[in-house]
Amino acid sequence: MKETHAIRRRKAGQFMDSFRKNRMGMTGAIMLCFFLIMAVAGPLLLPYNAMDFGVADDVFAPPSREHILGQDDMGRDVLRALISGARISLSVGILSTLISMVAGTFLGIVAGYSGGKIDVLMMRFTDVFLVLPWLPLMLILAAVLGSSIWNIILVIGLTSWAGTARVVRAQTLTVKERQFIERARAIGAGNGYIMTRHILPNVFPLVFANTILVSAVAIISETTLSFLGMGDTLHPSWGMMLHYAFESGAASIGAYWFLLPPGLCVVGVVLSFTFLGYAFDEILNPKLKKR
């Protein structure tokens, strides 16, 4: 199947060409790479131990040669905490998006493809998740499940699939009307086969762009949950850092080195995902193709 690979490469090549020309997309990619490297390699260079508390004078010590970004509310190095937070924030963002993507895609395709009563019921069910206030719903689920990092991932995944399901369903409805679906049925293909072999691959590109935007939202959600105290204290994410910054009054005592960097990091990562999602949408969404 060498040729198939060649085709994949060719398609990927075309995609990369368009991508490289997309300024926002490239900015996003570079930013994301930066954060990915930070998350993967950072802890090797500047390991962080959440239990590495300082003494009285270390608490909120401003930036110094030793601690470039100063020290936090427990006298730990902010830079190291930031680096270790990258790992948490990114994994939460990516994993919860995965859950939401799988659930949303599955429900969207099944609802859109099946139509009729199944569709109506599934979509009403989806609506419920769209109309329930999202943040409190997450807070409640987090309270129900307890705030371990895995639960946070689950909670974000479980509350964010509805949007994806809608997008996927809408897309499925248009793909379903394409003749190649009819053709597949004519040669005797079953529903499962059609959904996985024909609908999914054609729905996926748009889902993909959407997914990246969902990751952005997931990271913000994690930050918000943590900020409101529903995070995992043992795995301090940027949101958790902000929570502690705020709880310990970093803003009012002027410890900007503890308040700004995690916030900026969140903005950076989310922005990189947003830019990427925007760029993929530009490239993959046929509606946005230039005339």
Next chain:
Amino acid sequence: MKSVMEASALHVHFKARGSFIQEIFSNHQKKVKAVDGVNIQIGEGEIFSLVGESGSGKTTVGKALLALEHKTSGSILFNGEEIPSGTGKSSRRFRQKAQMIFQDPYQSLNPRDIVLDIVGEPLVVNNLIKTSAEKRERVIEALGWAGLRPQEEYLYRLPHELSGGQRQRVAIAAALILNPQFIVADEPVSMLDVSIRADILRLMVEMRDRLGISYLFITHDLSLAWLISDRIAIMYLGKIMEIGSSELIVGSSLHPYTQALISVMPLPRVTKNKKRLILKGETPDPIDLPVGCRFNPRCPVVQDICRRQEPELAEVTPGHQVACHFPKKLLVGAP
């Protein structure tokens, strides 16, 4: 001639998307009578054309014959046996014997699949092959039949890397790969540029000649039907108005609708002062069919009886059936 496919009193009705209240509270559903009592027989090696305006029910007949659309009533015999409906074993066998070619080669091929997978898909779906080498072999064979040579050059192409004609050939190859006996070709050339139509039509005729495949050729272009088919049926609002050999239909049609169709058909000659029979108005709503002959509101020679009684399809001359109370030749057409 032995008939391969035979439909009698075929009805296909669709639920009209009525009002919401009706849908919930009422049993009296309005219906779109897309196919409303159609009888056709298609002989072995015959090209049978179904001609009619948009919405007349041509595609629905084609799909019903392939069990892709649920028939409301009537019988469909394939090789003398009622066609299976479910997804059982006999249904599988039937699917392999009866195939379909679609109108739009841009739409009917999955844009993300390569030719090898598209053409080989019927084999995979029906578990007819074991190895990918076998698949490749059979695909190459089918591409050859469809006139895509050298085959290897096409195997790994994506649909958008093919011209329209090539795409339609790929679709045909995919239909041929299972050695079908009967193919429904639903407007296979209407989306193609005139300059390549002929190739596809010729290919179909060639396959009939070589492999003895029977076709139901669906088209809105009477001249194409005339060109390649043995017999033609003219459809109007779910019913067949006239059936006969190509020559009879074009040369001595008896139904005013057929005659009108022929008279307005564009021809590659100067026809500026041709006498045309242009029907007034538009095709009625298939949900609210007119009483009597369904053509009566537009008929140029309508009589009282036409508004009361629906004419049956009746043989006027051998092999020429018409559904009209007053079948006769009007003086129209011919430049």
Next chain:
Amino acid sequence: MNRNYLLKKIFQSLITIFLVLIINYILFRVMPGDPLQMLMRNPKASGEAVARTKALFGLDRPWYAQFFLYLRQLLHGDLGLSFLHKKPVLEVIASRILPTLLLAGCAEVIAILVGTVIGIVSAWKRGKKIDVISLSFALVTYSMPTFWLGIVFVAFFSVFLRIFPTTGMVTPGATFISEFAHMVDIGRHLVLPTLTLSLVMIGEYALIMRNSLIDILTEDFITTARAKGFTEQYVLRRHAVPNALLPMVTIVAINLGLVIGGTIQVETIFSWPGLGRLMYEALMNRDYPLLQGIFLLVSISVIGANFLADILYSYLDPRVKG
């Protein structure tokens, strides 16, 4: 307006509301923390008192009976008693709803207006500098955690510049010479929270408007309109934008649920006395009836907003049929 369409939408909304009711109910049954514990703030209550309180809140019946009780009360417009406030839930909510409406309303309006304008400008000038700049601005603000933006705003505008008050909706306890002075005072307090809440929403609206407009601008009828000799502005205003606005209608309605999430954060940062904070407090105190009430209210308003959006949509888009 098509009556059929209306009925269908009402029916759908009712199904959704019913599902919301069930999920809402289940959600609060599985929450940890014994409600009674929270309810009886008097830790030394006698067994008799506990039983009395249980009965008062219907907690002594089996769960299904509680559900039907709940439904029956709902039909009578009774959302129960707040555990925490010991007042009818509806009353508690009513006392907090106006500030939230004010805040969320202002923020939505600003976000929609600014987002739409940015979307239009950047779609129209696609690829030009102004597109990149305005879109980047919208996306950057979109990427900010709401609470963080709020904190930064307080630090900058209230503490550093001292031009806006840090918190609250009015200067607490102040007596005002006139109603106008009162309004001005509320206005000053409103600026920062509104700004925070709207900034994070602008990006989404801008992006949707932009994509939708770009899509519309490729349509044939736009070429027709140009061919008719209209100016670009006229084509944009009269033909492109009305069509491009259609998806916005739906999105705005759906977003209402998100806005509530945003108000929780903003109201916490700015001590805004609204529903968001009430909800957060209720959550922290396991005030089930109150939470349930707010959830129901919010869900129904979102469903209602969606319903209105559907009607508006069918009004704006004559193609929509029943």
Next chain:
Amino acid sequence: KEAVPAPAMRVGWGVEPDSLSPFVSYTQAGAEVFSLLYDSLVNFDENLVPQGNLASSWSLSSNQLEWTFNLVEGVKWHDGENFTSEDVKFSYELMMESGLGLYSDFLTGITEIECPDENTVIIRTEKPKANMLMITAPIVPEHIWKDVAFEDLELWENEHPIGTGPFSFVQWNSGEFLKLKANSSYFNGKPAIEELIFVLYANNDTMAQALKTGELDAAINMNVNQVKALKKEAGISVISAAAFGFTELSVNASLDPELQGNSNLQDPVVRQALEWALDKQNIIDVAYAGQGIPGTTLVPPDNFWHYEPAAGKKRSFNPEKAKSLLEAAGYRDSNGDGIREDGSGNSLIFNFMLRAKSAEEVKAGQMISGMLKNIGIGTEIETVDDGVLVDRIYAGEFDLFIWGWGTDVDPTTILAVMSTDQIGNLSDCNYSNPVYDEMLLEQSTLMNKTERQKMVWKMQEILYDDAPYIILFYDAAVQAVRTDRWQGWKQIPENGPYFFNLTSINYKNVFPVSGN
């Protein structure tokens, strides 16, 4: 800047009263407000010594069972009605009968109340009642409360409280602010604060900001970290005062075999080892920004009843000592994983719950976890919200957690927490000791202060030895006031807080800085 009639004082706080009814409220904020709106028979002076309030004088019968209170004459309710002894009788009886409110506990032991005339109240008790003069229960007006049906008492909101106190009620926008105004006809003289406005802050960071910008004149529940920063601000006096309370590491000391906790915690040696392992000062420094005093027993220092273990007995930070204690008791790390095992090979790994609500406690918990690791004790930290924690405590499914208590001037309430009959109720460490239980009952009847002190000390010593609680530290109340606006602020008692100090002295005594 705004049109506010001076002198108005705005006080920021982080929690508001849960109700304005003394029968419904159980919060400190509620008590603070009641002390402003209402008067009690007696209250405390600057040194927390009881003094007369509505009672001008009192006497105790020789059998120590009958108290006679003489009331101040001419006191009027805020609505102009006359205050009489019947109001006192009515209030006390309602509290005793309903058992509702923060104050009803103080009234146990009272058998009869009599009003021989308008200005005299006689209270009879079953046994001598040592805390009779600690009762600060608000006296509510009978003419209003008599109309409240007994069953409705729990729901009656008391939306517009009428009291006799130094301030009268103006307005409460729940979630926003609570506004009071000076009672111009207060029998003890009108306060200088014309309008007193408590402003609710959803977070104490903005509260600090508001104090700095001058939107507030005082702030009550400040963050410990803000002490340092606010000290630098001119015109602001920030204090970190000994509050009435402590924070403890609670250990599931239950002896009940049915309970789910780790059985190794039933061994007092293990519990003591925990304490030896903790560097309390370091915890205070890092997790609490240095605000707090390392703790020993349930009754805070500076209190007459406080017992301080002798130097030889006191467990201070000494991990080596902890290790050797554990070694001696047979807890050794036999499998080399850094965690000790007991005789039957069960690891000393304890579940450790922290309240998500309190950032400081979570921080402290993490530090404790690290310190325990040092002596070979493992912890599994879980951050939970209060609802979960309470559930788990009642189910007995816990080993360790951190929480705190607020205390009174009188030691009975806090000591009662450890009594056996509070298991399943107030007790959150399931401690049980019959000797202790008996002493608890007895001390409350000892009218001789020295005698009673001895017994209370003994009780604290028992607890210290058994270590069901490891008192981490005595809380610091961080409060700040703008001294450039108001003067005359007093810490009560000495080094105590400005607010929430069981008295309303500051509200009555501060006055505006002239020219403001």
Next chain:
Amino acid sequence: MEMLSVRNLVTQFSIKAGQVKAVDGISFTLNEGETLGLVGESGCGKTTTALSIAGLLPSEGRVVSGEILLSGIDLLTLSQEELRKRRWKDISVIFQGAMNALNPVMKVGDQITEVIMLHDNKNYQEARKQVRELFSLVEIDPDRIDGYPHEFSGGMKQRVMIAMALACRPKIVIGDEPTTALDVMVQAQILNLLERLCRDIKMGLLLITHDLSVLGEIADKVAVMYAGKIVEMGSTEDILTQYRHPYTEKLVHSFPDIYGKREMVSSIPGDPPNLIDPPSGCRFHPRCSLATIRCRTEEPGYIDLGGGHITACHEIRGYEK
């Protein structure tokens, strides 16, 4: 009288892969009341020609050279603003696919009134009156003036488009495949209507189509385009029966003639040329059965066959007149 005269029009699109030479030096004239048919396979540049004349090229397209004279004024020299004012008044367009050419959320009547109000300075009421007249002209019930496009059938929408095109009495109407996608019967109705209007209103009609057969019914003259060039032009009669160019021949023979012999129609072998890098010499040579070496290298000029019949082919001698 000569109304529109296009001379050496060259239009190109700039895309990533290079310059698409969509229209490469075409010239023709259109007289008052005359119908010129422009025919050719898909992608040969018909629509581009129309858009160039109407000044509606998308941003990546550009008229490189040539003249478009309308009543003697070169449209290409006019400023954007002047051009805009003349649009629809001088040249109106009936677009391919009327279903998409009408604004779906605007009443059809309003879509016509707005253009009348703009160009004829009429007020709304006057304009509406005129629209009702136009509706009668194209045989639509004037009472449907307040309907929305989706309430109309395909044929009626096409009529609305025609009414719109006629609203300002333009000198020239360009019809870009106005009947494709319509049923034969409706197509006949529309063609009949156009024929009548040309006759009555004396407008020039440039009818673009890929269906040669419809031109027999309506066109006075036909220009056959191939790969951005006009390869043959003449009266309809000349083109359909006296064709000289091999491409024209193949094209004519692609259509079955039910009054002729029932034999298989022909097809044109090979693929349409790439317009970024078109074939050298005669652009048709790779697909032409008569091609010689000369055809491959030398571009043929027009040969005047008399009576306005011109063709561009080296091998014209291969045909007997």
